[in-house]
Amino acid sequence: MKIPPLVRMVLSPLSLVYGAYVSLRVFFYEQGWLKRKRLSGIVISVGNLTVGGTGKTPMVIWLAEKFLAEGKRVAILSRGYRGANGSSDEIELMKFRLQDRVAFGVGKDRFASGQRLESRQPVDVFLLDDGFQHLQLARDLDILLVDASRPMGKEWLLPAGRLREPISAMSRAGLLVFTRTENMPGTTEAIAKLREYPVFAAQTRLLGFRRLGGDIKMLPPDATGTGPFLAFCGIGNPQAFFRDLVNWKFTVCGNMAFPDHHRYSASDVLRLQQAAKTADARALLTTEKDEQNLKGIELLDPPVYVAVIDFVVSPEADFMSVLAATVSANRGAAA
16 A cells, blocks of 8 residues: 555544554453453454455465364354455355355354354354454454565554554564565574564465366466466455466566455456457466456456465464464463
């Protein structure tokens, strides 16, 4: 989010007011003047400090897969941001990846959603999607994601910047994960030296591709051909996706970025087709989130391939060990 200096100066008083509000709100919850509500199952929050993508959805999917592999009954609680009819592009993506193995509760009141799920079936672990600022629901662990490729040191609070909370709010996190460390040489090594802190590095890994409009079957990375490719997406951090494609050695002849959560129209398809033709692209590449916003849209010439990704957390064994120990120690106490 690039804000011109003059606009930032005009908005800075509002940032001060906003910062005072969020700090006071946290203080009231910490003092118990505002009460948290607790579900029966363990609650693990995945969130961040900024607007824009840091990899929350891939992390929630990754955690769900880990807990499912342990035989736990998992539910995901989400507000359904910018969605409709009880869903959103991110929720549909998680449902597509996890199928019917996970229960979903969608709504602004995550406690009420969780209670409804618990009244129908036992839940061992609730994953609270984008939950760091959702203080109403007690959690056993806060996992905070920080995009290593977008330093926050000089960022401003909303609305003059992209910070939801002051950087000092990191102290509330039980686990801190720096994502997209593959884009910042030396980050993984630096994090490894912080052995006394629960800080980890995560990298984005390409699993393969799906053909847009096809089934869940995944194709190997080389099934897309040699390119060149036109990349497009409407996500919180589009440049991260474009950088990933370069890191994965794809020949990209052009890219197009749309607003986050963008729902594609017929005119958008014409723009993409024209851009691909102009750039002599053999195919188009996009994200799983965009796939959900392309439903009902035919884009066959050139074909569109959807990148399927997950996380590599390093060191994974230590992460899982800290996760298990923290959840066990914190069970029954609000974070």
